[in-house]
Amino acid sequence: MEEENENPSGMRDSSLLVERFEGMLSEGRECFFDVNDFQEIADHFIQKSNFEKAFSVLSIAKTQHPYSSDILLIEADILNLNGKFKEALTILEKAQALDPCNPEMFLIRASVFSRLGSVSSAIRNLKESIRYSVENKDHLYLSLCYEYENI
Numbered sequence: 100m101e102e103e104n105e106n107p108s109g110m111r112d113s114s115l116l117v118e119r120f121e122g123m124l125s126e127g128r129e130c131f132f133d134v135n136d137f138q139e140i141a142d143h144f145i146q147k148s149n150f151e152k153a154f155s156v157l158s159i160a161k162t163q164h165p166y167s168s169d170i171l172l173i174e175a176d177i178l179n180l181n182g183k184f185k186e187a188l189t190i191l192e193k194a195q196a197l198d199p200c201n202p203e204m205f206l207i208r209a210s211v212f213s214r215l216g217s218v219s220s221a222i223r224n225l226k227e228s229i230r231y232s233v234e235n236k237d238h239l240y241l242s243l244c245y246e247y248e249n250i
Contacts, residue, residue: 113139120156132160134167141173150177168198172207179211187211202232202239209242218249 116132120140123130132140137160144153154177160170171194178187188211194204209224225243229236 113143116140117143124155131163134160134164134169137164138169138173141177145173145177145180150181153177166197168194168201168204171197172201172203175204175207175211179207179214182214184211184215200231202228202230205231206239206242209246213246213249218246222246 116136116139119130120132137156141153141156141160144150144156154174157170157174157177160167164170171190175187175190175194178184178190188208191204191208191211194201198204205224205228209221209228212218212220212224222243225239225246229239229243232239
């Protein structure tokens with residue numbers, strides 16, 4: 100059976116998710132989305148630099164999935180992109196309490212510290228991200244090299 104948000108080729112179509120989400124908002128009804136759906140919807144708005152809409156997605160996502168570290172990581176990443184470093188670090192603390200070994204959490208934290216100019220903290224967090232990552236570590240090692248260049 101074909102999932103409702105997949106096209107005939109089996110690929111997920113985020114535009115259908117976004118359309119369903121916006122329909123829910125405009126009609127004032129409630130729909131359930133899983134964490135992956137919320138991630139895709141938020142990513143859609145992030146790619147369009149519509150951070151306000153992405154935050155509204157995350158607000159609803161947090162009500163449906165209050166213990167999802169993945170939702171918190173997206174929020175922290177958006178805050179980091181917008182230069183709200185203190186808020187991003189606070190959200191990352193909450194995410195770490197839920198999932199202390201998540202490599203993405205350490206990567207976002209490294210990015211925050213890098214942007215704050217705290218190279219040693221960025222390096223420490225990149226090393227933790229590498230430690231907990233299972234695959235695709237090349238980009239992490241490259242980021243680590245860039246941080247060492249900043250010393």
